[in-house]
Amino acid sequence: MENGGDAIAFLRSSLAKQSISLEVEYLPWQDAIKKAELTGYLGYYPAWPSEIMPGFIASPTILNSQIAVITTQSNPQDFENIEQLFSENKVGVVGPYTYPDVIKKVIKSYEDSIVKTTNDEELFHLMQTKQINFAISAPKVLNYFARQQNFPEPKIVTQFPDFPLVIGMRENAENQAKITLLNDLFAGTSSLATNYSRPKKLLLTYIDIPRITPFKEIMADVYSDLNIKVQMQATPARRGVLLLNAGVVDGDIVRSKSNLKKFDNVIVVEPSLGIINLVLLCRKSRPCDRDILAKPNNRIMSSIGDTEILSEFDIKAEIINNEDLSHTLKMLKKGRLDYALYPALNSDINIFQNDFSVVILRQLAINTVIHKKHAPLVDELSKAITARLPELTKQINNSTD
Known part of the structure; x- marks a missing residue:
């Protein structure tokens, strides 16, 4: 490009204001990182913070990367x-x-x-x-x-949300003065965030389980109260939260708070929508108690998140990971597996007992969640949920499907 690339052009013009010149060598990415290790080089640029290699430190944000x-x-x-x-x-x-x-x-x-x-x-x-x-x-x-x-x-x-672009600066005595200067010069750049624009439409995921309908309906109404339309799509459990954490989707209808601690970009919106039970489902012809989890010869189908929730249990059984929970129930009903971990509302348990033996392992609060880029909506969402929560509770308690 005539300007040497937009990121280089911006860095060069910013440094020129301080009477600092910039010399650049253009190389394939991996070659650039290798050469930046040599004496006489400040580092490599532009890089995401995830690309800062050992021996280098990240400058303050120079630009944001779309x-x-x-x-x-x-x-x-x-x-x-x-x-x-x-x-x-x-x-x-x-x-x-x-x-x-x-x-x-x-x-x-x-x-x-x-x-x-x-x-x-x-x-x-x-x-x-x-x-x-x-x-x-x-x-x-x-x-x-x-x-x-x-x-x-x-x-x-x-x-995805924008990511910072930084210089990977070689951390040594030779570059220390330059590192200090760049830190002073660009220290405020990371605050150059765009103002939040209220969306007209959001994309929400949900786990396709039998009892999801009341939650979908209530959250559609909640967002409608905020004059926001929603598009909803069923997504396997772990993939849904990965897409949300990455900002590819905007929120998820309902999740257990216990599963979200490691996802930094996900905001849990209060109040809770209810309580869900994590249960062990067993074919009626098989023994069924908590000891099933501790026996290596047993095979249990579960989502990754459900297994993580049960970290305090001594699980020695073979876990078959499956994020499509509707498929888990079908497999169990057809006798293709003997045991499964499954999230169930209180009203589900009586129904499940018609087909399976059921052991309640844990009870968990469930909430709707949203990506942190939509943090300005959280207070309004909380108020709208609070107003409609009695309606949801009544639907769940009266549901017998």
Whole structure:
């Protein structure tokens, strides 16, 4: 690019105001990191904080990086079903990049669909030639290749929250004065956040279990009270919270608070919507008590989150991970497995006892959750939930489906 790249141009102009010149060598990403280790170099740039290697420290934020799921203008697929997008299509990423942790977890969760390229230009080529359906990239980068090669600019399907771009600075005595100067110069840049714009529509996930309907209905009403439309989609349990933590979706209808401590970008909205029981379901022909969990010869189907909740139990049984909870019930009813861990409302337990033996292991508060980028909505959501909570409680208690 004529300006040397937008990130370089901004850094150069910022330093020029302090009468500091900037010398840049352009190299492939991994070569740049290796060369930055040599005497005479300050470091490498631009980098996400996740790309700061041993021996380097991160500068303050220089710019913010937009990362999105992108496709071609001609792709006609329904983009509101994010779970289907990732699980049923080829999604390209740049292999050498160390993506921010939340994106890395999404990529790992859908690794069977992921195609790794050597650089952004190859990523753009694979997308234009339909060898991949979607790409995770910076829109500016792919837009540049589109203009350069006379293609229509790709379109954004959904985007992650912005991530900081920093200089990976070599931490040694030679660079200490420069590090101090950069820290002073850019210390306030990270506060340059855009003002929150109230959304007209939000994308919410939910776990597809038999009792989800009342919660979907009440949360649709709650958001309607805030003049916000919602699109809801069923998503396997762990994938749903990974997509939420990454900011690809905006919220989840109902989750156990106990499962969310490790997800820094997820806000639990109070008050709780109710109580859910984590139960052991057993085929009636099999023994059924808490000791089932401690016997290595037993095989138990469970979501990852449910197993984590039971960390205080001595679980020696073989755990079969399955995030599609509706599938778990079908497997159990067909006799293809003997045991399962499952979330159940109080009203579910009597119904489950018609088909299975049931042992209650723990009781958990459940809440709706939202991505932290929507933190300005939390107080309003809390008030709307409080107003409608008696209606939800009545629905749950009266439900016998």
